Amino acid sequence: MKHASRTARWMAGCLLALWCVAFLRAETTEKSMVRALFLRQAGQGWTVSLLYQFPEAAADASDAEAEIRACTAEGETLERAIQTAEQALPKTANYRLCEYLLFDEAASQTELLEVQEFLQTKPVGRLSARAFLVEQTAPLQQQAEPLLQCAEDHAAGAPHLYEAAGEMILPVVGLEEETAALSKESRLLTAQGSAPLSLEETAMAQLLQEKLPVSFELEESTITLRRCVVSVEAEGNGFAVTLTGQRKAGTPPVSEMQCRQLEALCTQTLARCWENGLDLLHLGAVRALKQGSREKLTTKNAYPAVRVSVEMLEF
Structure with a gap:
């Protein structure tokens, strides 16, 4: 009786081991793990590039070590282009690790x-x-790996796709022959296309969105803010915006002149975004909270008067 019980346990263990091996092979090495989608719209059709790993990518691990490759296809619709690209993959596509969407620099909010x-x-x-x-x-096939690595390194500063319901600021990755690097400039996407934001405007937009730390080049010196509290209040027919920041430890104090420069840059950035359809600080919502539904302020209205003040906290 004991011998039969021991045999049954041994057989059960073998079956479990075989099932685990089959599961691991089905979920890892037998899949083409898509890590990112590169989407481009041309005329009435789409071009889709799947950045994928095969065959050593793990289906449940984000640190897979297989080489990043690119598979590109075209189609009259987005769905057809993706299906055509999937058919060219070595194994069935798995999107469990697909965390990045890359768009051509000419993309618009509509796309x-x-x-x-x-x-x-x-x-x-x-x-x-x-x-x-x-x-x-540069050809995507040769730069797929550095492109994905750049996206991973700077993911924290990129918006999520679900935020595309309104105008949004997207970081730009420059893809060259030997490398991929994040541009210091960004683009504001609207329904009509995209508008470039300068290096200074990009930094200020990051500050207003509380994506910190952020650095500014002012008076031939660099200041880095590690913290900043942004407060907005309705003030008469306009608004009062206060930025209360704290510099990074070990950096020189922020002078009064630099504070005034930050105020001017903030005013410039808010106005530029407003003109392109983006209410960066949700001024319309602030006005609605104060005055109720009597008046609705949107970016279709003229840019309101905004008074900006910058204050610095010391350690």
Whole structure:
């Protein structure tokens, strides 16, 4: 009786081991793990590049070590282009690790909204995926790995796709022959296309969105703010914006002149975003909270008067 029980346990252990091996092979080495989608719209069609790993990528680990490759296809619709690209993969596509959506530098908010609607019904990506624009001057096949690495390194500063319901600021990755690097400039996406933001405007937009730390080049010196509290109040027919910041430890104190420069830059950035359809500080919502539904302020209205003040906290 004991011998039969021991044999049964041994057979059960063997079956469990075989099942685990089969499961691991089915979920890892037998899949083409798509890590990012590079989407470009041309005329009435789409060009889709799948950045994937095969065959050593793990289906449940984000630190897979297999080489990043690119598979590109075209189609009259986004769905057809993706299906054609999937057919060219060595194994069945798996999107479990697809965390980045890359768009051509000429993309508009309309394209992002179309992709967002598509992903709500097709499991080829996540609405929480981070979005980037790509300036491409080198073949994607040769630069797929540095492109993905750059997106991973700077993911914290990129918006999620589900934020595309309104105008949004996207970071830009420059793809060259030997490297991929994040541009110091960014682009503001609207329904009509995209508007560039300068290095200084990009830094201020990051500060106002509380994506810290952020650095500014002022008076031939660099100041880095590690913390900043942004407060907005309705003030008469306009608004009062106060930035209360704290510099990074070990950096020189921020002078009064530099504070005034930051105030001017903040005013400039808010106005530029407003003109392109983005209410960066939600001024319309602030006005509605104070005055109720009697008056609705949107970016279709003229840019309101905004008084900006910058204060610095010492250690």
